[in-house]
Amino acid sequence: MTIKVAIDAMGGDHGLSVTVPASIDALQKFSDLHITLVGKKQLIESELANHQYDTSRLTIEHAEQVVEMDDLPSKALRNKRQSSMRIALNLVKDDQAQACVSAGNTGALMAVAKFVLKTLPGIERPAICTSMPTMKGHVHVLDLGANVGCTGENLAQFAVMGSVLAKAVDDNPHPRVGLLNIGEEEIKGHQRIKDAHQIISGSKINYIGYVEGDDIYKGDTDVVACDGFDGNIALKSSEGVAKMIAFYLREAFNRNLLTKFIGLCAYPVLKSFKDKVDPRRYNGASLLGLRKIVIKSHGGADRFSFYHAIAEARLEVIKNVPDLISEEVSQLLVAPPVDDAQQAS
């Protein structure tokens, strides 16, 4: 089977200088992959001229417009119908590609994807889901900012979608799903979280209950469901503290000649450490709940990061994630009869 992925080649902070080489890398790595680069044809061609690749597995689709990183979603939707983002999504809608990857701005991508591809039946709001490293592997967290002020039902749907994704891409038959909350017993959480707790407790999901911010990284949870506001705060705070730690670590080794020399000796160790927590390996957030596969790359992604986003798109095509969500969303949220509940536990 050939897996066809449409790439919004103009998206992201670095545009073609990242999306094109990353696409070449992905073609080299995956022999079943076909890529359509969507964007300004001439510019794509001149970037491609720097690379060797299997021309039979790469197509260019011209797009006149570009969605800018600061375009409002409404503007992208109304005034950028000829944009690389929109045309890449159209290719998916028309079954000329099975997934779309874009490093374009999140709000615009979500709005246009929702409009072009529509949400799955039973899903009110699609969610953005990323995986993050933990002490024991990784965890899928959703939503990360697409949905602010969710209802309990929305959160329960996120829990289902995350569970299906983890099951599919990690080959994990019973992903442990937690709801993000805070620890104060008597004031615990917003009403929406209590509502979601109620709904999910009555489902067949392998629900482990409330988890706190620090639990995200402990590795005892496979999926963390939360409101987009809370998920965004968790993700951005984590990014911030990780950058600060990296900053002080660099500073300590750069203090003087001796510390620089020690840093040189410690380089292989620091490198192996860095690889473990390298956020680039986790690039490629899934827009879950749409009828087709859309992967959002970090806007600032480099070649290595963007390659990972393409790899994520390919994996979700192979695993057929939207169909699995569609199948399970109706089942999973129905309270199981007693027998089933016992089987499930």
Place this chain on the structure above:
Amino acid sequence: MTIKVAIDAMGGDHGLSVTVPASIDALQKFSDLHITLVGKKQLIESELANHQYDTSRLTIEHAEQVVEMDDLPSKALRNKRQSSMRIALNLVKDDQAQACVSAGNTGALMAVAKFVLKTLPGIERPAICTSMPTMKGHVHVLDLGANVGCTGENLAQFAVMGSVLAKAVDDNPHPRVGLLNIGEEEIKGHQRIKDAHQIISGSKINYIGYVEGDDIYKGDTDVVACDGFDGNIALKSSEGVAKMIAFYLREAFNRNLLTKFIGLCAYPVLKSFKDKVDPRRYNGASLLGLRKIVIKSHGGADRFSFYHAIAEARLEVIKNVPDLISEEVSQLLVAPPVDDAQQAS
């Protein structure tokens, strides 16, 4: 002037084995300090027997009960009137001490402190405020979990209280205050955050607008105000990711004999790095908005951490933080006349 601090000696995961030695350290460091250790007299005395200290500056106040780490606030309030926590707070109420330090459970401490000491006029809800390291120094963040579902007014009061604290303890005449939010333009934030934005924009606070999770650590903000739910998520996620990074860093250096040797050589560098981001140096969260000074230590605090919480209490007494909040809360939230606004900017 003698600064009198009452210590809930029984509080925290480690109780007397931490609170007593930390108190001795603080007495040694600060010659103007007097400490009252509140708790089971015999146990305190037997712990004190291990230490040398200036007996004229240390008093013991017997308390029969202990607030357990999992006691509900309501239980601590009703059934633990003879607890070390309650009696330490009573000493502050009765002006026998100017501040109270406790590593007891947060919910109970807040509830009992609010009941015993009352909130300042103009403050609806006290907030928990801690400082955290940034790339350029530190930042004060509040609220961290005491208040879920705040109004815009509550958030604006937090902004004022944080601003006053930063001004007082950092000798920073114009602390930059931000409101925690997420970055998606069109769906930006909850209504309460927009309301707070409105109120604070019309105040004399040095308000820099919305900040995101990663901005907390950049060092371009001195105070971050937020709902307790959001602050708790930010703090706990940050703690979680920092612990994970430390875990992988240790793992990388412990892999084999060679990496262990390299770790040994790099130890002074790693130590200087660790000192920079050591959360123990930031231990001691302020319960702001009460009529008196109450400092909450991390429950798992060690001797060094708890010492820092005592030092924070002493500093807030010297700076007279509650009176400053009281003075400024009424003024700061009034929209300044044009002349004043120009002066302030």
